[in-house]
Amino acid sequence: MNETASGLDKTIEVVLTLGLAGSALLLTLGLTLGQPHLLQAGILLLMLTPVARVVVVTVGLFHEGDKLFGFVSLGILLVLITSVIVAVRL
Amino acid sequence: MLEPSAPVLILTGAATGLVGSLLGLGGGVFLVPLLTLGLGMPIRTAIAASLISVIATASASATINLGRGLVNMRLGLSLEVATSIGGLAGGVAAALLTRQQLFLTFGATLAVMGVIMAARSRKRNVIPEPDADTGRLGGRLVEGDRTYTYRVKRLPVGIFASLVAGAISGLLGVGGGIIKVPALSSFCGIPIRVAAATSTFMIGVTAAASAFIYFSRGDVVLPLTAAIALGALPGSLAGTQLSERVEARSLKILMAVVLLIVGTRMGLEGL
Numbered sequence: 001m002n003e004t005a006s007g008l009d010k011t012i013e014v015v016l017t018l019g020l021a022g023s024a025l026l027l028t029l030g031l032t033l034g035q036p037h038l039l040q041a042g043i044l045l046l047m048l049t050p051v052a053r054v055v056v057v058t059v060g061l062f063h064e065g066d067k068l069f070g071f072v073s074l075g076i077l078l079v080l081i082t083s084v085i086v087a088v089r090l
Numbered sequence: 091m092l093e094p095s096a097p098v099l100i101l102t103g104a105a106t107g108l109v110g111s112l113l114g115l116g117g118g119v120f121l122v123p124l125l126t127l128g129l130g131m132p133i134r135t136a137i138a139a140s141l142i143s144v145i146a147t148a149s150a151s152a153t154i155n156l157g158r159g160l161v162n163m164r165l166g167l168s169l170e171v172a173t174s175i176g177g178l179a180g181g182v183a184a185a186l187l188t189r190q191q192l193f194l195t196f197g198a199t200l201a202v203m204g205v206i207m208a209a210r211s212r213k214r215n216v217i218p219e220p221d222a223d224t225g226r227l228g229g230r231l232v233e234g235d236r237t238y239t240y241r242v243k244r245l246p247v248g249i250f251a252s253l254v255a256g257a258i259s260g261l262l263g264v265g266g267g268i269i270k271v272p273a274l275s276s277f278c279g280i281p282i283r284v285a286a287a288t289s290t291f292m293i294g295v296t297a298a299a300s301a302f303i304y305f306s307r308g309d310v311v312l313p314l315t316a317a318i319a320l321g322a323l324p325g326s327l328a329g330t331q332l333s334e335r336v337e338a339r340s341l342k343i344l345m346a347v348v349l350l351i352v353g354t355r356m357g358l359e360g361l
Binding site for chain 1: 096145146148149150152153156157161163164167168170171174175177181182294295297298299300301302303305306307310312313315316317320323
């Protein structure tokens with residue numbers, strides 16, 4: 001099953017690593033300098049990392065021609081977007 | 091509430107990240123009890139901090155597990171739809187429950203999963219033939235120089251468990267691995283390592299679905315959450331590295347014991 005997914009796996013790894021590294025940097029700076037804005041940015045980046053992962057998987061699956069799972073992944077993205085909208089309106 | 095110092099919080103995050111990822115979880119199941127019972131924090135602050143930390147732990151573990159070929163991505167995606175809907179619903183519903191109800195739900199959930207895990211710990215899920223048919227969602231698992239095949243059974247049970255896991259995650263800040271891993275491994279025929287890796291792959295999304303809601307409500311206490319998440323990152327990387335050396339059956343028994351102890355302790359707090 002996973003034979004075709006190895007390239008996509010690599011891209012996901014890169015996206016997750018970048019998100020985590022960026023967030024770790026912002027959080028460290030925020031704690032050291034006592035800057036709440038940096039902490040807020042770091043936590044937001046952390047929360048957006050899984051969302052970015054879903055975007056990459058969706059695009060990757062459509063690119064590989066796997067429409068069924070591409071649509072499944074798109075569905076997950078829609079749930080996440082709904083969550084952000086609900087959160088903003090609360 | 092006594093404000094714990096940053097080093098204490100970083101260490102707490104690191105310890106729960108390590109143990110959590112060792113067991114293939116996000117670690118929230120240990121973090122919430124530690125923050126509430128151990129450090130005396132309000133349960134909503136603990137849940138919000140835990141959700142953020144779970145995202146860090148799960149994403150860090152996923153980077154390693156993807157490289158190991160342990161993540162069954164198509165299975166993960168199939169279940170992720172259910173789990174993210176559950177996460178969103180749980181996040182919204184959390185506001186309606188009292189502190190007591192949150193503690194009792196937490197305790198009962200853990201105890202039930204502990205019993206299921208213990209009862210089914212001897213079951214083997216793999217077929218020792220490297221080229222047996224995997225079915226649409228199954229896969230292969232390489233352990234040492236042997237290749238095993240597994241097939242996904244009772245997918246609706248897995249989808250239902252993921253929906254419940256998402257809701258519990260949103261309500262209790264735990265990511266839901268504690269429900270998905272036992273369910274996938276005990277009922278759906280998935281080897282525990284694949285179940286854990288695939289569940290971890292999903293957990294970041296599950297936790298994010300409810301984290302936005304906690305964040306906008308102002309439940310995320312910034313310096314506290316930042317310190318815990320910072321600790322969770324190296325902790326979970328170390329735990330995921332170590333997890334390869336632990337035997338599958340020991341993993342199941344360790345998880346069952348931890349669930350029963352933490353579940354009872356949290357449940358008592360709600361009485």
